[in-house]
Amino acid sequence: MTFLTLFLSLLIFFTYLIFISKEQSQNRPFLDRLIGAFLLTCFQIVFSELMIGLLGLIFRWIVILVNCIIAAIIIWTSKPLKSKWKMLKSDIVTAVHNFWKVQVNYPLIGLMTFWLIILLAYHIFLAWLLPETIWDSLRYHLPAAAQIIQNHKISDIATDTIFINAYPKNFELLFLWLMLLPGNDSWANAGQIPFFVFGILTIYRLARLSKLSHQDSWIVGVLLASSPVILQQLMVSLIDVMFSMTVIMAVWAFYRFVLGGDSLDLIMAGVALGLAAGGKGNGVIWAALLGMFLLLFLLARAKEKNGRQILTSILCFSIPVILLSSYWYGKNWWRYGNPIAPYQLNIAGHTIFKGDMSSYKYLIEDKLSPEFNSLSPAQRIWIVWREPVIRHNSFGSMGGLGSVWFILMLPAVPIAFVMSCLRKNWSFLWLCAAFLLPFLIFFRYQCFTRYHIFVLALGLVALGIVFDDFIRTSRFLRVFAFFLFIFSSFHGSINKNVTPQKMRELIHLPKSERSAALIFSYGDELHGSVNLLEWWHKQNLRDTLLMYHCDQWIFTYPLWDVNLNNRIQYLPDIKSPDLWAQKINYADWIMVSTRSKEEKWTDSINKFVKVYVDDEFTVFAKKV
Amino acid sequence: MTSSRFLPKRFKAVLLGIYLLLVSYCFISYWFISESPILSPVFAKLHSFVGDIKELPIGEKWTKRYTLRISPSNGAGLINKDCVVFLPFPARAGSRQIEIELRSLLVCPGYKSQVTILLNDDPIRVQPIGYNWQRIRMPLLSQRLFLPLFLILRFDMEKISDIPEYQHECIIQVFPDKDGLKVWESGEWKQQNEWKDLGGVRITRKAGILIIDEQKYALENWPFTVALTRWNSVLLRSQLQNVSIAACKVIRII
Numbered sequence: 001m002t003f004l005t006l007f008l009s010l011l012i013f014f015t016y017l018i019f020i021s022k023e024q025s026q027n028r029p030f031l032d033r034l035i036g037a038f039l040l041t042c043f044q045i046v047f048s049e050l051m052i053g054l055l056g057l058i059f060r061w062i063v064i065l066v067n068c069i070i071a072a073i074i075i076w077t078s079k080p081l082k083s084k085w086k087m088l089k090s091d092i093v094t095a096v097h098n099f100w101k102v103q104v105n106y107p108l109i110g111l112m113t114f115w116l117i118i119l120l121a122y123h124i125f126l127a128w129l130l131p132e133t134i135w136d137s138l139r140y141h142l143p144a145a146a147q148i149i150q151n152h153k154i155s156d157i158a159t160d161t162i163f164i165n166a167y168p169k170n171f172e173l174l175f176l177w178l179m180l181l182p183g184n185d186s187w188a189n190a191g192q193i194p195f196f197v198f199g200i201l202t203i204y205r206l207a208r209l210s211k212l213s214h215q216d217s218w219i220v221g222v223l224l225a226s227s228p229v230i231l232q233q234l235m236v237s238l239i240d241v242m243f244s245m246t247v248i249m250a251v252w253a254f255y256r257f258v259l260g261g262d263s264l265d266l267i268m269a270g271v272a273l274g275l276a277a278g279g280k281g282n283g284v285i286w287a288a289l290l291g292m293f294l295l296l297f298l299l300a301r302a303k304e305k306n307g308r309q310i311l312t313s314i315l316c317f318s319i320p321v322i323l324l325s326s327y328w329y330g331k332n333w334w335r336y337g338n339p340i341a342p343y344q345l346n347i348a349g350h351t352i353f354k355g356d357m358s359s360y361k362y363l364i365e366d367k368l369s370p371e372f373n374s375l376s377p378a379q380r381i382w383i384v385w386r387e388p389v390i391r392h393n394s395f396g397s398m399g400g401l402g403s404v405w406f407i408l409m410l411p412a413v414p415i416a417f418v419m420s421c422l423r424k425n426w427s428f429l430w431l432c433a434a435f436l437l438p439f440l441i442f443f444r445y446q447c448f449t450r451y452h453i454f455v456l457a458l459g460l461v462a463l464g465i466v467f468d469d470f471i472r473t474s475r476f477l478r479v480f481a482f483f484l485f486i487f488s489s490f491h492g493s494i495n496k497n498v499t500p501q502k503m504r505e506l507i508h509l510p511k512s513e514r515s516a517a518l519i520f521s522y523g524d525e526l527h528g529s530v531n532l533l534e535w536w537h538k539q540n541l542r543d544t545l546l547m548y549h550c551d552q553w554i555f556t557y558p559l560w561d562v563n564l565n566n567r568i569q570y571l572p573d574i575k576s577p578d579l580w581a582q583k584i585n586y587a588d589w590i591m592v593s594t595r596s597k598e599e600k601w602t603d604s605i606n607k608f609v610k611v612y613v614d615d616e617f618t619v620f621a622k623k624v
Numbered sequence: 625m626t627s628s629r630f631l632p633k634r635f636k637a638v639l640l641g642i643y644l645l646l647v648s649y650c651f652i653s654y655w656f657i658s659e660s661p662i663l664s665p666v667f668a669k670l671h672s673f674v675g676d677i678k679e680l681p682i683g684e685k686w687t688k689r690y691t692l693r694i695s696p697s698n699g700a701g702l703i704n705k706d707c708v709v710f711l712p713f714p715a716r717a718g719s720r721q722i723e724i725e726l727r728s729l730l731v732c733p734g735y736k737s738q739v740t741i742l743l744n745d746d747p748i749r750v751q752p753i754g755y756n757w758q759r760i761r762m763p764l765l766s767q768r769l770f771l772p773l774f775l776i777l778r779f780d781m782e783k784i785s786d787i788p789e790y791q792h793e794c795i796i797q798v799f800p801d802k803d804g805l806k807v808w809e810s811g812e813w814k815q816q817n818e819w820k821d822l823g824g825v826r827i828t829r830k831a832g833i834l835i836i837d838e839q840k841y842a843l844e845n846w847p848f849t850v851a852l853t854r855w856n857s858v859l860l861r862s863q864l865q866n867v868s869i870a871a872c873k874v875i876r877i878i
Contacts, residue, residue, distance in 0.1 A: 386654055406654050411646030415639055422631060470640045 005181040008067060009041065014088075015071045016040040020264065021084045028264075030091045031205055032256065036268050038198045039249060042174065043271045044070055046278070047323060049173045053154030054327075060180055106215055108482055112222045119225055119489055120197070126235040126498060127189035129506050131514045131562075134394055137237040138555040140164045142188065143568075145176040146560045150567050156335060158570045160553060162356065166341040168328035170278035171239040184563045186511050192241040193234055199245035200224050202252045203460050209255055210427050212464040219467065219478060220460040226485045227456055228392035228492025229400025229449045235495070236394050239279060244453035246276040247286050251434045251457070254290055258297060258430065266294070266316040274324025281340055281359075282451075284329070286438055287321050293434070364445055367397070380447035385410070392492050396449030401456060402488040408466075408481055409459025416462035419469060428465065431458055512562045529554045532591075532617045537561070547571050547584055548591035549598050552616055577601040584608075590620040723761045726753050 016037035020028065028036075048066050052058055078084055103110040132142055140163040147157055147164065156165040171191075179185045204221035208214070225231065233241045250272035257265035273290060276283030294317055298310050305313075329339035337354070338344070343362070344355030368380075375383075385406050387399030413432075420428040435458040439446065446452045463481070467474050506514055537558065542565045548554070549571040559568050569587075574580045580601045584590050590608060592598040599618050602608050612619035631639075726739055741749040741762070751760060 403654055407647055407650045411643055411650060415643045415646075419631065419639065422635075466643060469636070470643070473640060473644070 001182040002187060004064070005178060005187070008064060008181065009045075009177075012044055012067060012071050013037050013041045015074045015078075016044075018081070018084050018088055019074050019078045021078065021087060027261075029205075030095050031201055033091075035198055035202055035205065035249060035252070036264065038194070039246075039253075039268050039271045039275075042246075042275055043320065043324065045177050046170050046173045046275065049176060050154065050324075050327060053148055053173075056153035056155075058148055058152045058154070058176075058180065060183070063177075063180060102214060102218065108478060109215060109218055109222075112219060112482060112485065115486060115489070116200075116222050116225050119231065119493065120193070122493065123231065123234040124190060124193060126495075127193065128186060128511075129503065129514070130189060130235055130498070132185065132188065132237055132557060134236045134238060135555075138557045139553075140167065141172055141237055141239065142175060142179075142185065142557045143560075144169055144172045145179055145188075146557060146564055146568070148172075148176055149180055149564055150560075156331075158572050160550070160570050162342045166332055166336065168278045168280065168283075168325065170275050170324060170328075171242050171280075174242070175237060179564065184511070186562070188237050189235055191237060192239070195242045195245040196224075196230060196234060199241070199248055202245070202249050203457055206248070206252050206255065206431070206457060207461050207464045209252070209259060210431070210461050210465065212461075212468050216464045216467045219481070220464040223404055223460055223463070223481060223485055224456060226402045226404040226488040226492070227400065227449075227453065228387075228402050228488065229394065229396035230453060230456075231489060231492040232392050232394040232396075232400070232495060233450070235498075238394055238450070240450040240453060243276055243280045243283065244456075246272045246279070247283070247438075247454050248457045250276065250286065250290060251431070254293065254434070255427070255430065259427070263312060263316045266313055267320060270317045270320030271324070274321040277321060278325035278328055281343070282438070282442060282445075283325070284340075285441055287325070289437055289441075290434070291317065291321075360444055364447065367395075368447065377444045377447065384447055384449060392494070394450070396451075397447075400449030400492075401453075402484075402492060404463075404481060404484045404488055405456060405459055407484060408477070409456070409463045412462040412466045413459055416465040419465065428461065431461055514562070529617065531614055532612065532619070533558045535612055536619075541566055541589075543567075544588040545569065545586065546589040546591060547587040549573070549593075550591065550617065551593040551596055554591075554617070574598075577604070581605055588622050592618055592620075594618045723759060725757045725759050726751070 014037075017033060019040075020033045020036050044067065048070065049058070049063060052063060052066060075081065103113055132138055140161050143159075143161070144164045144167075147159075148154055151157065154169075159165060175188050175191050178187050178191055200221045203224055204217045207217035207220050212220070230241055250269045253261075253265045253269035253272060257269065269290065273283065273287040277287045294313065298305065298313060302310070332341045333339040336342075340353060340355070340359075342356040343359035344351060344357070345353040384396070384399055385401060387401075387403070387406070392398075392400055416428055417432060419425070435455055439452055439455055442451065467477060470477070533555070541561065544565075545567045546559060547569045548556070556568055556570075560566050571580075571583055574583060580598065584602065584605075590598075590602050592602060594613060594616055602620050603610065607623060608620035609623050610618060611621045737754070738750055738752045741751060741760075749762075751758075
C-alpha cells in the first residue's frame with residue numbers, strides 16, 4: 001500500500017503537469033510547471049480530504065476513488081492528450097539533458113548536487129527508520145491525523161489538548177494522506193521532504209527571475225540544504241518546512257504574475273497561501289500581506305486593465321485561499337468565538353479575540369532558556385543566528401539557519417539591497433518587502449529559527465546577486481560557500497538520537513517495533529510516560545478501545561500503534577462514579593492517573609482489572 | 625546575469641570591500657565567538673554595538689569562557705534543572721580533560737544531593753555532592769573532530785530517610801529572576817534587584833508567594849531564584865521548583 005500512495009501521488013502530479021501544458025501557458029518554463037503541478041497536487045489532496053472528512057467518509061478506498069475521479073476529469077479536460085504527453089516527454093528529456101550538461105561542465109555544481117543527493121537519500125532513510133519522536137508531532141500533529149482516521153471524519157473531539165481541535169490542519173491532512181493510504185505511519189516523517197525538494201526548485205526559479213545565471217541560480221537553490229533546522233525537520237513530522245516552502249512558492253508565483261504572468265500564477269499564489277494559511281496561524285498574515293500587494297499592483301495598473309480583468313485577478317488569488325483555509329478559522333470562530341483559538345488577539349492594548357493563552361507566552365516565553373528573558377528580541381535573534389550549539393534540533397531553538405546564512409547570506413542582503421536601489425532593480429526590492437515584512441511583523445517570535453526559515457530565500461537570492469556581480473571574487477566565494485555548505489549540512493544532519501549505534505539497533509527491528517517508547521534516549525520527550533508507553537507497546541494490541549482521563553498530560557500518539565490499529569478516546573472530567581461507569585462501559589482498556597478518583601471508581605467496577613501501575617499512571621483491562 | 629555596467633567600478637569595489645569585511649566579521653564571530661584572548665577585546669567592543677550578551681545562554685551566571693584556555697571563572701552558575709555545557713571544536717584542539725567544580729546549595733537532613741554527569745556517550749557517572757565545593761576532573765574520551773561534545777549535569781536530591789516536616793529554619797538568599805522582586809521589609813514593599821541575604825528565617829509557601837517568616841518578610845513575583853543554605857529541616861520536593869539546588873563552574877579544559 002505504500003507504493004499505492006506513491007503511485008497515486010505521482011498520478012495526480014503528472015495529471016496536473018499535463019494540465020498545465022506548454023500550449024496553455026507558452027511563457028511558462030518547465031520548472032515553473034513542475035512547481036505549479038506540485039502545488040495543485042497538494043491542493044487536490046488537502047481539499048478532497050477536507051470535503052470527504054466533513055462528510056464523514058474518510059475511508060481509504062473512498063479517498064482513493066475520489067482522487068482518481070478528479071484526476072480522470074482533469075485528464076479528460078486536457079485534450080488533446082496525445083500531443084500534450086508527447087510534449088511533456090520532450091520537455092522532461094530536454095530538462096534532464098540540460099541539467100546533466102551543467103553538472104558535467106561545472107565540477108563545483110556537480111559536487112554540490114552530488115552532496116545534495118546524498119543528503120536527500122540519508123534523510124529519506126532516517127524518515128523511514130525513526131519513529132515519531134517530536135513533542136509537537138506526538139502531542140497534536142499526528143494525533144489529529146490519527147483521530148480523523150479513527151473517527152472517519154473531520155470534527156472536533158473530546159481531547160485533553162485543545163491544539164488538536166483548534167489548530168488549522170492542512171498539513172496534518174498531508175500526513176493523513178501518508179498514513180491513511182498505506183495503513184501505517186511508516187512514511188509520515190517524510191511528509192516534508194517533497195516540499196524541501198520543490199523549495200530548492202522554487203529558489204532556483206526565484207533566482208532566475210531575478211536575472212541570475214543558470215549556474216548561480218542552481219548553486220543558491222542547492223544551498224537551501226545548508227540549513228540545519230531544515231535538515232533536522234526532514235526526519236520528523238513537523239510542519240515548519242512545509243509552511244516556509246509554501247510561502248516561498250507563493251512569493252515566487254506572485255512575482256511571476258508581477259513580471260507579466262497570467263491568472264494561473266495568481267491561482268498558484270492563492271493555492272500556496274491557502275495551504276500555508278490553513279496550515280499555520282501566521283499564514284493568514286502572509287495571505288493578507290500578499291493580498292494587499294496584489295491590490296496595490298492592480299491599482300497601479302488600473303489604466304491598463306479593465307474591471308473584469310481586475311476582478312478575475314482578485315478572484316483567482318482569493319478563492320483558493322478561502323477554499324483551503326476558511327473552514328478552520330470559521331469553525332473556530334463559531335465554536336470558540338475566536339478564529340485563532342486558543343490564542344488571544346490584542347491590538348494596541350485592546351482585546352479583539354479572547355483566548356485561553358497568549359501566543360507569545362506559550363510559543364516563545366515559556367520555551368526560552370531563562371537567560372534569554374532579559375534580552376531584547378534582536379539580541380536573541382543575533383545569538384541564535386550565531387549558533388552557539390553543537391547539536392542542532394528541529395525546533396531551531398539555538399541556531400538552525402546555518403553557517404552559510406550567517407557568514408555569506410546575511411552580509412549579502414544589505415549589499416544586494418544597496419546595489420538594487422542604485423540600479424533601480426525593483427525585483428530584489430520586492431523580494432525584500434515580501435520576506436522582511438512578515439519577518440518584522442512576527443519579530444518577537446523569531447528567536448526560534450523554525451519560525452523564519454523563509455528568510456533563507458531572500459538571503460540566497462542576495463547571495464546569488466553577489467556571486468553574479470563581483471566577478472573577480474565570485475570563484476573564491478562559490479568555493480567558500482561550497483565548503484561551508486558541506487560543513488553546515490553535515491553538522492546539521494547530526495541528531496542526538498541518531499548515533500551509528502542507535503541506527504544499527506533500529507535497522508534490525510521491524511517498523512512495528514520501532515516505537516518511540518522503546519528508544520531509551522527519547523525518554524526526555526516522552527517524560528514520565530515512557531515506561532507506560534513501553535509496556536503498552538509490548539502488549540501488541542489490535543483493534544482495542546482505550547479510554548483515558550489523566551490529570552497529567554501524556555503523549556497519546558504512541559498508543560495508536562504504528563499500524564494505527566487501536567482506538568483512543570479521551571474522557572472529559574466526570575463528576576459522578578455512576579456516569580463514569582456508564583462512559584467506560586464499552587472500553588477495553590482504561591488509563592487514569594494513579595491515586596485519582598477515576599482510579600478508585602474503576603477499581604470498584606468488577607468488569608475491570610488493574611494490569612499496570614506506576615507513580616503516575618494506572619491501566620485497567622476488561623476482564624476476559 | 626544581472627547587469628553591472630550601471631555601477632562605477634570604484635563603487636563596486638567599495639561594496640565588495642564592505643561585503644568581504646562583513647563576511648570576515650561574521651566568519652570569525654561564528655567560529656570563534658570571542659573565546660580567543662587576542663580577539664576578545666575587539667569582539668567585546670563590536671558586540672556591544674550589536675547587542676551581544678556577557679553570558680552564553682547555558683546557565684545563569686555561567687562563565688562564558690568555556691572553551692580555549694579557560695581561566696578560573698569568578699561566578700558560579702546556579703542550576704535549577706539540567707545543565708548542558710557545550711564544548712565547541714576550537715576548545716577541543718589538544719584538550720584531554722575538563723575540570724569543573726560543583727557544590728550543593730541544599731543540604732537537607734534526610735536527603736542526599738547528587739549530580740548525574742553525562743559526557744557525550746561516555747558511561748554515566750553519579751557523583752554525590754556536599755555543601756563545599758568539590759572539584760571533578762573528567763577525561764574527554766569522545767574527542768573526535770566534527771563530533772559534537774557536550775556535558776550534561778543533572779542535579780537531583782534523593783530521599784534517604786523520612787523525617788517529619790516542620791517549620792523550616794534556614795538562611796535564605798533571594799534573587800529576582802525577571803521583573804525585579806519586592807520584599808516586605810520594615811512595614812513596606814521594597815524593590816529588590818540584587819542578591820539579598822535574608823538571614824535566619826522561617827519559610828512557608830503559599831500560592832505564588834514565598835512567605836518568609838510572615839512577621840518579617842514576604843516576597844512577591846514568584847518565581848525567583850532562591851539559594852538556600854544551612855538547612856535545619858526537610859524541604860518538600862514540590863517546593864523545589866524554581867529553587868536552585870546546586871552551583872557549578874567550569875574551571876578549565878586541559
